[in-house]
Amino acid sequence: MTSPVITARDLSIRLDGREVLRNISMTVEPAEIVTIVGPNGSGKSTFLRALIGAVPLASGRVERAAGLRIGYVPQKLALDAALPMTVRRFLSLPRRISDDLVTEAMSRAGVPGLENRQMTDLSGGQFQRVLLARAILERPHLLLLDEATQGLDQPGAAAFYQRIEEVRRDLGCAVVMVSHDLHVVMAASDRVLCLNGHICCEGAPEVVADAPEYRALFGTGTKGTLALYRHQHSHRHDADCEHDHGHGAN
Amino acid sequence: MLDDFMVRAALAGVGIGATSAPLGCFVVWRRMAYFGEATAHAAVLGVALALALSSPVLPAVILASLAMASAVTLLRGHGYAMDTLLGVMAHTALAAGMVAVSLISDARLDLMAFLFGDILAVSRGDLVVIWGGGAMVLGLIAWQWSNLLISTLNPDLARAAGVDPRTAELWLTLALALVVAVAIKVVGVLLIAAMLVIPAAAARPLARTPEEMAAGAALIGGFSALSGLYAAYILDTPAGPSIVCAASLIFVVTTTVRALKARKTPRI
Numbered sequence: 001m002t003s004p005v006i007t008a009r010d011l012s013i014r015l016d017g018r019e020v021l022r023n024i025s026m027t028v029e030p031a032e033i034v035t036i037v038g039p040n041g042s043g044k045s046t047f048l049r050a051l052i053g054a055v056p057l058a059s060g061r062v063e064r065a066a067g068l069r070i071g072y073v074p075q076k077l078a079l080d081a082a083l084p085m086t087v088r089r090f091l092s093l094p095r096r097i098s099d100d101l102v103t104e105a106m107s108r109a110g111v112p113g114l115e116n117r118q119m120t121d122l123s124g125g126q127f128q129r130v131l132l133a134r135a136i137l138e139r140p141h142l143l144l145l146d147e148a149t150q151g152l153d154q155p156g157a158a159a160f161y162q163r164i165e166e167v168r169r170d171l172g173c174a175v176v177m178v179s180h181d182l183h184v185v186m187a188a189s190d191r192v193l194c195l196n197g198h199i200c201c202e203g204a205p206e207v208v209a210d211a212p213e214y215r216a217l218f219g220t221g222t223k224g225t226l227a228l229y230r231h232q233h234s235h236r237h238d239a240d241c242e243h244d245h246g247h248g249a250n
Numbered sequence: 251m252l253d254d255f256m257v258r259a260a261l262a263g264v265g266i267g268a269t270s271a272p273l274g275c276f277v278v279w280r281r282m283a284y285f286g287e288a289t290a291h292a293a294v295l296g297v298a299l300a301l302a303l304s305s306p307v308l309p310a311v312i313l314a315s316l317a318m319a320s321a322v323t324l325l326r327g328h329g330y331a332m333d334t335l336l337g338v339m340a341h342t343a344l345a346a347g348m349v350a351v352s353l354i355s356d357a358r359l360d361l362m363a364f365l366f367g368d369i370l371a372v373s374r375g376d377l378v379v380i381w382g383g384g385a386m387v388l389g390l391i392a393w394q395w396s397n398l399l400i401s402t403l404n405p406d407l408a409r410a411a412g413v414d415p416r417t418a419e420l421w422l423t424l425a426l427a428l429v430v431a432v433a434i435k436v437v438g439v440l441l442i443a444a445m446l447v448i449p450a451a452a453a454r455p456l457a458r459t460p461e462e463m464a465a466g467a468a469l470i471g472g473f474s475a476l477s478g479l480y481a482a483y484i485l486d487t488p489a490g491p492s493i494v495c496a497a498s499l500i501f502v503v504t505t506t507v508r509a510l511k512a513r514k515t516p517r518i
Contacts, residue, residue: 049406049409052406052409052410053409054405054406054409054410070410071410072406072407072409072410074404074406074407077403077404077407079403080279080281082278082279082451082454083279083402083403083460083463084454084457084458084459084460084462084463085403085459085460086458086459089459089460089461090403093396093399093400093403093411094396094397094399094400094408094411094413095396095411118458144410
């Protein structure tokens with residue numbers, strides 16, 4: 001696919017009479033990692049849910065590439081203890097998936113060999129990775145992650161996002177993710193979209209971190225952390241990128 | 251053989267137990283125990299309606315149960331917590347139904363038979379309804395099984411996989427109304443919710459997958475019906491409540507066994 005994977009055109013959403021999103025237009029290109037940041041209640045999750053078709057649109061539309069396969073990792077998956085569920089069974093819902101595909105997805109997600117465990121017995125990190133394995137089972141063109149690192153500590157979250165980058169590299173899928181871990185996520189993104197009911201600003205992580213709209217929402221503090229993170233984990237950015245973000249901004 | 255009322259009662263009990271239990275798994279997983287109760291209580295209104303119009307009871311009961319189930323589904327998330335809403339609607343339906351039945355003065359009606367069931371009075375025609383309805387319900391659930399499971403886990407996950415959770419929910423609602431309608435004769439309005447929930451809960455400690463739990467619940471449901479009937483015969487107790495007591499006993503046993511096992515071999 002060389003045409004956009006998914007496009008939102010002038011999308012507005014009302015929930016219970018309240019306008020949650022207003023005139024959102026954005027395009028996701030193949031193999032691109034887009035991160036959506038924004039304060040609580042800014043409509044980030046709603047936007048992702050609109051992309052999978054779970055929320056009715058007040059206006060505008062979502063255009064998907066023909067035959068688009070979407071892998072989705074929801075924000076919260078509270079598994080009721082009354083529901084017995086092995087990892088293997090969970091991965092075969094709603095369609096039966098071959099053992100080969102399951103094994104491949106599990107190792108790609110970094111949780112090989114957990115197939116026979118009960119979902120409720122998994123640790124937080126394992127659970128999130130199983131969700132990731134599920135999302136990439138059918139080799140999606142587009143991976144949607146809604147705060148997929150909730151409940152993980154910072155090294156856990158960083159490792160998780162590194163895993164996402166590897167998945168993107170191996171499968172060539174586009175990734176759209178919502179996150180609160182601003183600095184970690186932004187470092188791993190090609191493009192950042194700052195959302196607060198509407199799109200405040202968007203662009204490369206450095207550009208957004210410098211934008212006044214972003215600073216108005218998040219302050220200047222994260223920029224220093226972003227720089228710090230880049231110095232420690234600059235696994236795929238060019239060397240000259242390292243010098244871009246001085247600490248004088250604070 | 252079918253001439254013996256005990257044989258007919260056993261067949262009816264096993265039919266209901268085996269049908270309602272797998273459906274009850276979803277009631278347990280989706281935390282809608284009260285939902286089953288509200289649907290069942292609405293059946294009393296259905297009975298009153300049928301008497302007023304002098305129409306057959308079964309379609310009226312199915313209609314009333316469906317109406318209640320749909321109303322609850324529609325009202326969900328509009329200002330009241332689900333348990334409050336269901337508490338209001340379930341008991342209103344029951345009370346209004348009983349008032350309505352009593353107002354229809356010329357109708358001679360044994361209300362107790364509807365409230366607690368009268369499994370010993372099951373006719374051949376009832377057996378056809380129970381097994382026919384039961385087969386329909388099981389077929390429905392089997393057909394929608396995967397869609398229902400994924401929707402139960404997470405509606406958005408279902409959407410992303412191309413499954414409409416509302417459609418799946420609609421089928422579940424329909425199956426629930428059907429079960430309630432055919433189970434009235436056996437355990438009665440007041441104890442249908444018990445036959446939905448208790449065998450499913452009793453099967454939980456034994457199961458590792460949803461399918462195991464549904465199958466286990468069906469077995470436990472059928473077995474409860476047989477042993478409950480037997481106990482009722484020996485002890486001369488009411489049949490419907492005896493069946494529910496038998497199911498509860500099995501629940502206590504499986505739960506205790508699981509708890510003891512967990513103490514011996516700590517789970518990693």
